[in-house]
Amino acid sequence: MLKIISLFIVTVFFITEAFSQNEIFTRQDTLRGSITAERAWWDLTYYHLTVNVNPADSSFSGSNLIGYQVIEPNGLMQIDLQPPMKIMRITQGGISQKFTRDGNAWFVQLNAKQKKGEINYLTVEFEGKPKIGERLPWNGGVNWGRDKDGNPFIVTANQGDGASLWWPCKDHPYDEPDSMLISVTVPEPLVDVSNGRLRKQEHHPNGTATFHWFVSNPINNYGVNINVGNYVHFGEQYKGEKGSLDCDYWVLPYNLEKAKEHFKQVPQMLEAFEYWFGPFPFYEDGFKLVEVSYPGMEHQSSVTYGNGYKNGYGGRDVSKTGYGMKFDFIIIHESGHEWFANSITNYDVADMWIHESFIAYSENLFVDYFWGKEASAAYCRGTRLNISNDRLIIGSYGVNREGSGDMYAKGANMLHTLRQMIADDQKWRQILRGLNEEFYHQAVKTEQIENYIAKQTGLDLKPFFDQYLRDTRIPTFEYALVKGKLQYRWGNCIKGFNMKLKVKINGQVQWLEPTQKWQNLSHEELIQSVEVDRDFYVAGFLCTEIAADNQ
């Protein structure tokens, strides 16, 4: 009698070829998404972004002082700012510079000779009514809302669309300034909360106030944010792996008591993630949770929160196992991005799985830390419901195009599968912590992550990553029982796919090393049952016909 365990059989579409992603890209996509000659010659060192927030006409005006080191002498520089925002003036050393616009890219012809190794500064003055963000964070921009008391509540989010939606910058993830000062002027008594630490607060006679926030670490563009509201503040100290970490919380006054209770999940999050990933990567800038009017975003050292002070994600359990209701998805997921996204940043957004796969997986690690390994595995398997296998997880390089939304649940299940292959949780933890040491505060490519894990495990992981990141098919364990003997191989997979697989034969754990060729397993007893370990994200298929041919 053959016993098939149905749980591991996911819906299998026998796709014969990898899905081709025929997309047409424009010159604007290339200007935005590639390291153009006008970007490559200079390395960001500093931004001082000054923004006047004008709720009366929904406009921003200000300047960005851009510090950079000359890598190779060149006189033409690309700065990004998307219409309807406008650059009014660009100066270097107080002298106006000539510039032209090509869509979202502005090209500045610098008068002064740019000498190799020199650190220079450029001031870009801008103004305009930035795009309205109606469905933050998916539809980026500025949301000019009001809180329940009728006070202005103005927030920004721009992942995908780009920071250049509202401020002029080098809008590509490969380059980050070493530090950044953000000075935001708002009508009193409103408060601005941005990234890093509040260095100074100034009150002006005209009824406005300026908040100066300083980030002492490299920061990605999309992480920079402005949150203006009638905020109140509370905080605590977390005793972590690198000492005392300041945790600051900025919420609306009517949610203060709820927040004090609900944000007890923050030290829990820090405890679990420091265990799995290593020290919080921005002790110098502190950890911050800031209430906003949209679900949330991983803004660096200013994680935004709008999940209604409830567990789950918008009241739902993304895993449908019950474990998803044991924690606040936004607190856990968005804060997890401080490690993968803010500290380890994708070099090109085509590699955004580095942010989302590890952090979708971090939800499991949080569950693992507090409710145990089986709970975490159940949560991970539960999220398979959210996989569509529609497009490749890796997007298109050089054109600012991310891959499939499968970078979340499928990416997490890929990492969960990898953990099974490694079959040593302490080693797996050391790899996760090692990634955070090796690539601390860096922009990295997919290959760097792949190579690091392959080196640490000694496994040939190229076919594994190619299968899950660069193909849409679910590898299928094809097997047959012929006269009590097992025949098996991998099907529906890329050429050379050779992942080892844990199975139970007659209830006993056994590792198989399937390839695309049929292999026979000789077993002392008659094989009566074959059960694929359900923590592997694979399909199983019983091939009676093929078995007959293969006898």
Ligand SMILES: [Zn+2]
């Ligand atoms: Zn995320």
